[in-house]
Amino acid sequence: MTFKLIGSFASPYVRKVTACLHLKGLDYETDPITAFFGNDEFERLSPLRRIPVLIDGDLAIPDSSAICAYLDEAWPEPPLLPADPKDRARARWLEEYADTRLGDVFIWGLFYQKVVHPLIWGEPGDQARIEKTLAEDVPRELNWLEGQLPESGYFFGERIGIADIAIASFFRNAIYAGVEVDPERWRRLAAFVDRAFAEPCFAATYAFEQAQLSTTPQRRREALEQAGARLTAETLGTREPKRGIMKL
Numbered sequence: 217m218t219f220k221l222i223g224s225f226a227s228p229y230v231r232k233v234t235a236c237l238h239l240k241g242l243d244y245e246t247d248p249i250t251a252f253f254g255n256d257e258f259e260r261l262s263p264l265r266r267i268p269v270l271i272d273g274d275l276a277i278p279d280s281s282a283i284c285a286y287l288d289e290a291w292p293e294p295p296l297l298p299a300d301p302k303d304r305a306r307a308r309w310l311e312e313y314a315d316t317r318l319g320d321v322f323i324w325g326l327f328y329q330k331v332v333h334p335l336i337w338g339e340p341g342d343q344a345r346i347e348k349t350l351a352e353d354v355p356r357e358l359n360w361l362e363g364q365l366p367e368s369g370y371f372f373g374e375r376i377g378i379a380d381i382a383i384a385s386f387f388r389n390a391i392y393a394g395v396e397v398d399p400e401r402w403r404r405l406a407a408f409v410d411r412a413f414a415e416p417c418f419a420a421t422y423a424f425e426q427a428q429l430s431t432t433p434q435r436r437r438e439a440l441e442q443a444g445a446r447l448t449a450e451t452l453g454t455r456e457p458k459r460g461i462m463k464l
């Protein structure tokens with residue numbers, strides 16, 4: 217059985233899903249559309265016009281947390297959540313923290329402004345927002361994470377799980393937006409990010425991210441095929457972008 221995954225390899229939410237698919241050894245093909253480039257059929261599958269969407273037969277799931285929870289329930293090994301109910305609650309909160317707050321800081325505050333906005337809308341992003349994000353939001357969240365992380369391993373032991381995957385995923389986009397975690401200031405966090413990115417589940421799609429970022433949304437297919445990505449025959453992508461409906 218092969219899943220269909222809709223969404224760019226450069227998205228942290230798509231990366232979270234590909235990491236979980238790899239961890240569980242599940243097979244998938246990608247329709248690597250850039251955010252904002254979905255057609256009407258995409259909008260039917262993803263009512264908020266957001267990536268990722270996972271298609272499993274007649275089931276379409278348009279949200280990374282719902283996708284990862286589905287994968288974990290239907291293919292329990294290896295588990296994405298820890299065993300203890302209190303740890304499970306905390307892991308779910310950390311995933312939500314990553315998707316909401318790290319999304320706001322690293323995607324909407326930086327990656328979107330610096331990388332996506334010029335590429336898609338052909339004009340610079342919001343410089344005041346970038347400056348505020350760098351001065352206030354990034355140090356606040358890095359300090360908070362530094363205080364939460366264990367000295368070694370991952371949040372709930374030696375094996376990577378959903379909380380680690382969700383959090384680490386945003387640090388790729390932080391790097392793409394020019395932010396590296398200074399190991400002198402955030403020692404545990406810098407080591408955690410390096411450890412997570414060395415995992416095969418993250419390493420597996422690195423070349424595809426690079427290919428996707430090296431070109432325009434219109435030429436992504438060729439670049440990804442050259443990098444060896446398995447793509448769907450059909451695409452739900454358009455040649456022109458359409459404004460998002462949630463926030464811009």
Ligand SMILES: N[C@@H](CCC(=O)N[C@@H](CS)C(=O)NCC(=O)O)C(=O)O
Pocket residue numbers: 227228229251252264265266267268278279280281315323459460461462463
């Ligand atoms: N809660 C969603 C968030 C997904 C999300 O925000 N994706 C971005 C790309 S990184 C997107 O599709 N943005 C387009 C838009 O907001 O219109 C999830 O976890 O899947």
